Amino acid sequence: METDCTRHDVPVNAGVPPLPTGTRLLHIGPHKTGTTSIQGALFAAKDAMPEHGVVFPADSRHPMEAVLAACARPGMIGNTQPTERHWQRLVDQVKATGRRTSVISSEFFADAPDDETIARVVEELGGERVHVLITLRPLARIMPSQWQQYVQNGLRMGYENWLEHMLKKAPYEKPNPSFWRRHRHDRLVERWARVAGPERLTVVVVDDRDRGHLMRTFEQLLGLPDNLLQPVPDAANRSLTLAETEMLRKLNMEFRGNGLPDELYSQLVRYGAVMHMKNACAPGPQDVKISTPQWAVEAAAEIGAEMAGRIGGMGVRILGDPALLSVVPQPAEVLPGEPLIAPEVAAQALYGALAAVAAAPVRHSAPAKARTVHQTSSKELVRVLGHRCLKRLRRR
Numbered sequence: 001m002e003t004d005c006t007r008h009d010v011p012v013n014a015g016v017p018p019l020p021t022g023t024r025l026l027h028i029g030p031h032k033t034g035t036t037s038i039q040g041a042l043f044a045a046k047d048a049m050p051e052h053g054v055v056f057p058a059d060s061r062h063p064m065e066a067v068l069a070a071c072a073r074p075g076m077i078g079n080t081q082p083t084e085r086h087w088q089r090l091v092d093q094v095k096a097t098g099r100r101t102s103v104i105s106s107e108f109f110a111d112a113p114d115d116e117t118i119a120r121v122v123e124e125l126g127g128e129r130v131h132v133l134i135t136l137r138p139l140a141r142i143m144p145s146q147w148q149q150y151v152q153n154g155l156r157m158g159y160e161n162w163l164e165h166m167l168k169k170a171p172y173e174k175p176n177p178s179f180w181r182r183h184r185h186d187r188l189v190e191r192w193a194r195v196a197g198p199e200r201l202t203v204v205v206v207d208d209r210d211r212g213h214l215m216r217t218f219e220q221l222l223g224l225p226d227n228l229l230q231p232v233p234d235a236a237n238r239s240l241t242l243a244e245t246e247m248l249r250k251l252n253m254e255f256r257g258n259g260l261p262d263e264l265y266s267q268l269v270r271y272g273a274v275m276h277m278k279n280a281c282a283p284g285p286q287d288v289k290i291s292t293p294q295w296a297v298e299a300a301a302e303i304g305a306e307m308a309g310r311i312g313g314m315g316v317r318i319l320g321d322p323a324l325l326s327v328v329p330q331p332a333e334v335l336p337g338e339p340l341i342a343p344e345v346a347a348q349a350l351y352g353a354l355a356a357v358a359a360a361p362v363r364h365s366a367p368a369k370a371r372t373v374h375q376t377s378s379k380e381l382v383r384v385l386g387h388r389c390l391k392r393l394r395r396r
Helices: 035-044 064-070 084-095 107-111 115-124 139-152 159-167 178-183 185-196 213-222 242-257 262-280 294-312 322-326 343-359 378-395
Strands: 024-027 101-105 130-136 201-205 317-319
Touching: 035 101, 035 213, 064 084, 064 107, 064 115, 084 101, 101 213, 107 178, 115 185, 130 185, 139 159, 139 178, 139 242, 139 294, 159 294, 178 185, 185 201, 185 294, 201 213, 201 322, 242 262, 242 343, 262 343, 294 322
Parallel strands: 024 101, 024 130, 130 201, 201 317
Antiparallel strands: none
């Protein structure tokens, strides 16, 4: 098992030719492998790419509803349920690109439940013109990010308990059966290569030491100029600290314990408290990050080595260093004491929930233009909240 990484003088992607003109590049993630970063960069360059023969055929950075519908997956807790109409709109947009090269990215393609679903996705997006791209990172880096993301969607289980279930308790499907569907990467590659063909599948091993690595790889494959794709700052996508995640997990326990509706969770918690907290409070050096115990890191590295070996024998193209998937990182320094939520962070989370109530349209009123909490001034939100509270009190 590898325990260290060595930089190479020659870039691992040196000399990679662009894909043939007219290719429909389908980036399927999986989750926590740089997907949000590349989606933001592609969407930001949407108007500049066509002059280089590349089209981004979607109305938003991430056509999540369309992909969830195609993969027969439910939406996020409390969100609008995806429908076939969402998927058909994306298919029509891809078809409208004609013979030009196009690129679509969604980590939810990795959730496709079977070969039939994968075959449908590939066929309707272009058949033999589709080239599948899978980005991979070490499991040890994915696990804490994925756990806190599950917590943001209602999970109530603590991190170490969750690791026990994912790594030690067969069949390793509770409480999140999607985890290994996404992150048993050898099986993910195998499923898509079986349908698309190994010659039309590229695996990119993301190098976290080189922040521009993924952007440059996409530029090479799409035949775009160097540095056209640039990271887009997105505070809403930052990971939560341990204290923030624990606060949210405890809130999930109270929320579920009192039987409140999913729609309320979506509005008040995910898009209210959590979103405002992320945008208003940047983590500082004193904040405790989510730390994976050494036994789990070593177990993840062993699985990573096994997956890398299997992928290497599948006949797919691999860009990057597969040895990175089995690296055992140095143990992180654990700060003494319990992680405590700062009063400011708690206040911002509470304010975000209250502001979400204030920003929601009042029943029977004229339709209001939806705005996120961080796009609305504090003064206006307090005014609207006060007005609505008074109105409701008068009704009573």
